[in-house]
Amino acid sequence: MAIKADSAVVADQRRDQMLEAAAQLIAERGFADTRISDVAKRVGASPALVIYYFGTKDTLLTEALRFSEQTFYSMADELLASTPSLVKRLETLVHLTCVPQTQGEIPGSWGLWFDLWTQAFRHPEVKKDRVELDQRWRSMVAQVVRDGIHHEEIATVDAEEFAVAFAALLDGLSIQVALEDPVVDPERAYRIAMRFASTALGFDWKPTRRRSSRS
Amino acid sequence: MAIKADSAVVADQRRDQMLEAAAQLIAERGFADTRISDVAKRVGASPALVIYYFGTKDTLLTEALRFSEQTFYSMADELLASTPSLVKRLETLVHLTCVPQTQGEIPGSWGLWFDLWTQAFRHPEVKKDRVELDQRWRSMVAQVVRDGIHHEEIATVDAEEFAVAFAALLDGLSIQVALEDPVVDPERAYRIAMRFASTALGFDWKPTRRRSSRS
DNA sequence: CTGGGTTGACTGACTGTTCAGTCTATGGGC
DNA sequence: GCCCATAGACTGAACAGTCAGTCAACCCAG
Secondary structure, three states: HHHHHHHHHHHHHHHHHHHHHHHHHHHOHHHHHHHHHHHHHHHHOOHHHHHHHHHHHHHHHHHHHHHHHHHHHHHHHHHHHHHOOOHHHHHHHHHHHHOOOOOOOOOOHHHHHHHHHHEEEEEHHHHHHHHHHHHHHHHHHHHHHHHHHHHHOOOOOOHHHHHEEEEEEOOOOOOOOHHHOOOOOOOHHHHHHHHHHHHOOOOOOOOOOOOOHHH | HHHHHHHHHHHHHHHHHHHHHHHHHHHHHHHOOOOHHHHHEEEEEOOHHHHHOOOHHHHHHHHHHHHHHHHHHHHHHHHHHHHOOOOHHHHHHHHHHHOOOOOOOOOHHHHHHHHHHHHHHHHHHHHHHHHHHHHHHHHHHHHHHHHHOOOOOOOOOOHHHHHHHHHHHHHHHHHHHHHHHHHHHHHHEEEEEEHHEEEEEEOOOOOOOOOOOOO
């Protein structure tokens, strides 16, 4: 079994390697400009092998999108688990979406969101996936709120409804930040998001005067 | 002069024809899957002519994006001009972004936003353009608010700050609606947006029980 | 010797772009 | 009023490059 597993494990590693490489490349060049041979080159294999594993370019890239989004949400999950208070948790979420280069993320990973949306808009499979992923995201937000209520950090509110609105707001703000809109810099996005949350949930929050991050 | 103008006018018409056709096609198939020959076919011309006018595929598609976004904003402008009250104006804006098939728009025009963002993320020219367009959008929102203050429909607020937040929220909600998230149907998006506005600006608003639009 | 991982070489289709030249009409010289 | 030169819109055909996907063969662990 260890024997069979061995080759299977190698194969799985290869697959994951390729998925990660594909995700990186999509982030760098965009979905449409990512070639099979690029992915192959990055993992040190031949283009034919990539096809061997994924059958078609489209499934590779599509799975790569899934892969990286899941990675993102998993990271968010962990981060939340190791953060105690409601406010800090919310700050974490905002930070994660609205501030560039958070954590060890793939650089330019915002491009992945744009491509995900673009693909989802036209391909039902991707669309279905994205809906699930986003539901997971909103559930996380809602759970954070419910925990806050449970720990009596805030009064009772409709956690689900808040989650929908908050998630949408974060999406919108992250777009502006990702596209480097001079009017909506990360700091401002951060402030707007937290102000919204504090108003909707009824807790005190004031922007901490953090010195502007070095450009 | 009428003579010279004649050919010039024909040429301009052709250009606009092509831009519109390109915009439609981008909306239908997506930026990446729009071929020059498709555009040519739709206007009843040869692919060579399209190149003759635009020089390169990329400038055609890019200009087509600009073209259609400008069209959208112009429509919004007109709509606002013919709407008197603050609340009705806000409802118009929300409707425009969060309800499918508003007006005589290009069907599937949401796809254009996704493609615009995706392109803007990587191409500085497009990015610059988008920033301007979005600034125009926020200015419209801010102006609506200022008008409302001036007509004493609401108390004084920071119109600019509201515009940034509201625009972001609308973007986020429109994404969910465009991608047909079952949790965020148009009606709910509408409600969330208006609730946010009424809270932030301090006016009364309650959702009108409109019977669900036939599917 | 068997079978799965792996590859290099290849191809077939697609498509942006070029180019040489056609067609039409305008406008000036006679 | 006729004719030729010029320009600009327009096209068919070819070119050139790109790439996803195929295939027959190879390598090697078991």
